Amino acid sequence: MAEQSTTRHRISNASELIAWRERLLANRKRESDLGINELRICTGAGCIASGALRTREEIERQLQDRGLGGRWKIVGTGCMGPCFGGPVVMIGNIVYERV
Numbered sequence: 001m002a003e004q005s006t007t008r009h010r011i012s013n014a015s016e017l018i019a020w021r022e023r024l025l026a027n028r029k030r031e032s033d034l035g036i037n038e039l040r041i042c043t044g045a046g047c048i049a050s051g052a053l054r055t056r057e058e059i060e061r062q063l064q065d066r067g068l069g070g071r072w073k074i075v076g077t078g079c080m081g082p083c084f085g086g087p088v089v090m091i092g093n094i095v096y097e098r099v
Helices: 014-033 044-050 052-065
Strands: 037-042 073-078 087-091 094-096
Touching: 037 044, 037 052, 044 052, 052 094
Parallel strands: 037 073
Antiparallel strands: 037 087, 087 094
């Protein structure tokens, strides 16, 4: 599975924000070109209470067991909205509830 960088930097002006966005989009395109898919899982309080961390671990395990770990990037997000339906997972533009 592709690991996500956790380097933090405070954005102090609009030009830095624009540059950050351009880097993010370039990285996503590069990953897409390499065949790396992105799965987003809510790690907001409601989803964590509903088992999101266990769900994430199981998804990671299943991907590894099937030899697909290097083709997927798992990203924890903030709340996606439907807290009543947690854990919430998004693949592409499709949202899955109660995963």
